[in-house]
Amino acid sequence: MRKEASMDQWRALYDITDHLKQMEPWNLFFDTDLLCIQSEEAENIVFVSIMGRAGQCFGYTVYEGMEGLADFDMIATADHSGLPMDYLMYEQSSLCCYWGDREEVPPPQKKNITALGRKYRGRGQWPYFQSYKRRYAPFTPDAREVDVMIRAIGQAIALVEEMNRGQLKANFDAGDALWRIADPVTGQWRSEIAPLPYRQKTYPMLDLADEVLKKRLQLKPMIDVCLIMEFAYLNGAVKDDHEDRPVNPLLFIVADEDQEMILSMNMLSPKDKEEEIVLGFFVNYVLEYGRPDMIRARNPWILTALDKLCEDCDIAVEEENMELMDMIIADLRDRLGS
Secondary structure (H helix, E strand, C coil): CCCCCCHHHHHHHHHHHHHHHHHCHHHCCCCCCCEEEECCCCCCEEEEEEECCCCCCCEEEEEEHHHHHHHHHHHHCHHHHCCCHHHHHHHCCEEEEEEECHHHCCHHHHHHHHHCCCCCCCCCCEEEEEEECCCECCECCCHHHHHHHHHHHHHHHHHHHHHHCCCCCCCHHHCEEEEEEECCCCCCEEEEEEECCCCCCCCCCCCCCCHHHHHHHHHCCEEEEEEEEEEEECCCCECCCCCCCCECCEEEEEEECCCCEEEEEEEECCCCCHHHHHHHHHHHHHHHHCEEEEEECCCHHHHHHHHHHHHHCCCEEECCCCHHHHHHHHHHHHHHCC
16 A cells, blocks of 8 residues: 655655755766665665766666666666667666756645745756656655655765765776665664675576477477567556556567568556566467567567577577567557657
8 A cells, every 4th residue: 555755754855855966966976886875684775876977867766675776787788788768767666866847847746845845946956756666657756765765865975975075985987886884783874885786687487387288389380470579668657446556558569570560469467477478479379370480579578488488499589670669669659649
C-alpha cells in the first residue's frame, strides 16, 4: 500500500536539495562518478550520481542497493549495448531529482511547493522528483522513497564539502569511488576513497526440460524466414486499479523481416515475465510454421532466453540491423500519441 510523504518530509527534501544545488557539485563530478552511501547495515548501500557537468540536465539520481548499481551500469553502458535509451530509462529503478522549468513540475509537487512557501523563479530552477520503477511510468516518490533521498543527499553533501576542501581526492578513471560509511556500532559517519563494486544485470537463460518437446522443435523443417523480436515501452501511463502507480505498457513485438509486417504483439502485465513470453512465442511459432533460419534481436531478455534453444535448433541469431523494428515502434507510438 502506497504511503504519501508528509509535508515535513517534503520540506526536508527541498531544504537538502536546495543546499546541494547551491554547492554546484556538477563542477566536481561527471554523472558516472558515483558517491556511495553505506548505512549501519552493511548491505544497505545507495549510490548517488550527480548530473549537469555538460551544462545541461542538472540534477541527481539515487540508485538503491546492488540491483540499483546494475541499473546504473545498464544506463552508463548504453552506447555499447545498442539498446534504445527510451527503453533503458523505463527498464531501470531509481529516484531522480531534476532542476527544470515550472511546466515540468508534476501538479502534486507544485502544490507542495506552494504549501511550503518555496520560491523558485526562472527556467531550469524548479526542482522536481521522479521515482522510476521498471514496468511503471515515472511517478512522484512515496514516503519511503523521499526518506531514502533525504538520507542519501545529506551524506552526499558531506562528501562534496570534503572534496571542496581538498580533503578527498579520488581517481574516478582508475575505478575509485567516494564512500560515506556509518560505523555499525556507533553510527558515526566517515568518508573514504575505495573501489567501486561492479555489478551487471543478469538475465535468465532457458532450456526446455521437456526433451520430447525439444526434439519435436528440432525436427521441424527450416523455413526461409527472419524474425525480428523486441521489447518496447509505449512511454505512456495507464492507470491500473490493482497497482499503486500508473503502468508503462511494455510490448513484445515480433515482425517478419521480408514481409515487413507484425506477426505478434503482446502487452505484458507488470507480473508477466519477459523470458516466459519469449519462450511461449518461440515454441508455438516453431510448432506451427517451422524453424526460422534467423532471429534478429538486441534485447538481452530475448537473446539470453533463446540462446540455448536457438543453438539446439540450429537457428542463427544476429544482434544488428534493427531498423525495421525501430520504424514499427515509432509508428505505434505515433498512432497512440505516446
